[in-house]
Amino acid sequence: MRALVHDPAARVGLALAEVAEPEPAADEALVAVGAVSLNAGETRYVAQMRAPGEVPGWDAAGVVVRAAADGSGPPVGARVVTFGWGGAWAERRAVPIAETALVPDGVDLGDAATLPVAGVTALRALRGLGNVLGRRVLVTGASGGVGRFAVQLAAAMGAEVVAAVGAPARGEGLREIGATEIVHGEELEGLTADVAGVVDNVGGPLLARAFARLEPGGVVQAVGSSSEQPLVLDLEAERRRAGGTRLEIMTRGADSAADLTALVGLLAAGRLDPHVGLRRPWTDYEETVDALLGRRVAGKVVLDVTS
Numbered sequence: 143m144r145a146l147v148h149d150p151a152a153r154v155g156l157a158l159a160e161v162a163e164p165e166p167a168a169d170e171a172l173v174a175v176g177a178v179s180l181n182a183g184e185t186r187y188v189a190q191m192r193a194p195g196e197v198p199g200w201d202a203a204g205v206v207v208r209a210a211a212d213g214s215g216p217p218v219g220a221r222v223v224t225f226g227w228g229g230a231w232a233e234r235r236a237v238p239i240a241e242t243a244l245v246p247d248g249v250d251l252g253d254a255a256t257l258p259v260a261g262v263t264a265l266r267a268l269r270g271l272g273n274v275l276g277r278r279v280l281v282t283g284a285s286g287g288v289g290r291f292a293v294q295l296a297a298a299m300g301a302e303v304v305a306a307v308g309a310p311a312r313g314e315g316l317r318e319i320g321a322t323e324i325v326h327g328e329e330l331e332g333l334t335a336d337v338a339g340v341v342d343n344v345g346g347p348l349l350a351r352a353f354a355r356l357e358p359g360g361v362v363q364a365v366g367s368s369s370e371q372p373l374v375l376d377l378e379a380e381r382r383r384a385g386g387t388r389l390e391i392m393t394r395g396a397d398s399a400a401d402l403t404a405l406v407g408l409l410a411a412g413r414l415d416p417h418v419g420l421r422r423p424w425t426d427y428e429e430t431v432d433a434l435l436g437r438r439v440a441g442k443v444v445l446d447v448t449s
Contacts, residue, residue, distance in 0.1 A: 145232035146199070146427055148192035154431040155188045156231075158424075161197060164229060166236035171215050172208035173222060173237055177252040178230050178424070180443045181259045181287065182368060185431055192228075199230025203245060203255040204447075207234070215239035221251065223406060225258035225398055231424070233447060243402035246410045253409060256416040256442040260287035261405045263394045264295055264341065267363040270392060271339035275300035278335065280352055283343030283368055284321065285312040287442045290417050292341045294319045298413065304337060306330055306348070312440060319415055330355065339363070346371030359386040368437075417441030423448050 149157035166172045179201035184191065192198050203223040206216050216222055216239075223245050224230070224237040245254045267288075268274065279296045283289045284305035296303045297320025305321035307313045313324040325332040328348045338360050340352045345367030353362055353375060367373075380387060408414035419441035422430050427445065434443050 143233040145197045146424065147195050147197055148188050150189060150194055154428050156198075156427055156431065158427070159195070161195070161232065164232075164234060164236035166208065166210070167238075168211040169214060169240070170236045170238050171206050171210050171222070171242060173202065173204045173224055173235050173242075174207045175202045175204040175230065175233060175235055175447045177204070177255040178202045178445050178447060179252075179255040179259070179287075180430065180434055180445065182434060183366065186435055197229050197232050199228060199232070199235075200225060201255050201258040201260075202230035202235055202237075203251040204235075210239050215242055216244055221245040221247065221254075223251075223254040223257055223402055225262070225402070231445075233449070240397045240399050241402075243399055243406050245406055249406060249410050252418060252421055252444040252446065253416040254406060255444055256287065256418065257402060257405045257409070258398065259394060260442060261291045261414075261416075262398045262401045263365055263392070264288050264291035265401055265405065266394065267341045267365050267392050268292060268295055268299060270363045270390060271341070271361050274339060276302070277338040278302045278304060280304045280306060280330075280333075280337040280340045280355070281321075281343075282306040282340065282348055282352060283366070284316055284324075285440045286343055286368070288341075288343050288365055290316075290319065290441055291414070293321050294414055296320065296341070298408075304333065306344075306352070314440075315417075319417075336360075341365060344369045345373055347374075349373050350375055353380065353387065353389060354383070356384060356387045358384040360384070361387070362389045363392040364389060365392050418444050420444070421446065 346369035
């Protein structure tokens with residue numbers, strides 16, 4: 143079968159190649175992949191994360207062509223969205239049932255493919271903030287994949303959502319999906335009051351500034367570091383300013399079938415917008431990676447896996 147593999151000699155570290163078919167374990171289904179979603183982290187650090195010839199990819203949606211041998215999970219022909227720490231960027235992938243959710247016929251597979259990393263990460267980060275009903279929540283990097291999902295889900299949970307973006311143009315459409323306030327730049331220009339929680343996708347100086355705007359007892363869920371800059375905090379100053387604030391390094395974790403099912407349900411009901419900012423055939427992977435890593439895409443990036 144064909145797959146995108148890590149190629150250290152290629153310009154973007156990837157190449158289309160022929161690879162061996164995956165062999166599912168007893169608790170895994172074999173899925174014919176229809177669409178994949180690219181995430182900045184797995185794309186930017188492909189050389190550090192993958193051996194030459196290895197198939198990267200976390201997010202994929204498609205159709206089950208071989209059900210799990212242990213009898214669990216969806217049957218042959220079922221449309222599914224899947225997560226795994228590799229193997230998604232291929233014509234077929236083997237995936238654990240614990241990381242699989244059914245996709246209704248009315249939901250586009252490309253839209254469903256945006257959910258496993260960005261959607262589940264946003265949902266779990268918000269849970270890490272505790273009860274946000276009626277409280278102010280700041281989402282940094284709000285125009286990106288995780289950011290847009292976090293804005294929507296926080297609003298649905300009853301939060302007053304503050305969306306932070308790098309420039310005014312990147313704030314377009316965020317009020318329509320739940321943001322009540324939009325702020326700009328590393329200084330969070332325009333932030334009117336402190337916040338009870340932060341979902342941070344940027345890191346570096348912006349994260350330090352966001353931490354300084356926490357209410358007493360407030361929490362930051364540090365999801366990503368798109369700035370690739372170091373974080374410097376004056377902890378003693380923070381101790382004097384607002385007791386009990388916390389910064390937690392958030393990781394997505396595993397066993398996401400239930401969360402994926404919930405998110406797919408919101409998609410099907412029209413209550414969640416995946417905001418696919420760029421969608422191309424997977425043969426256009428070089429241009430797509432350039433656009434993603436060049437931060438020229440607002441929202442998610444999807445590749446359709448074509449024969």
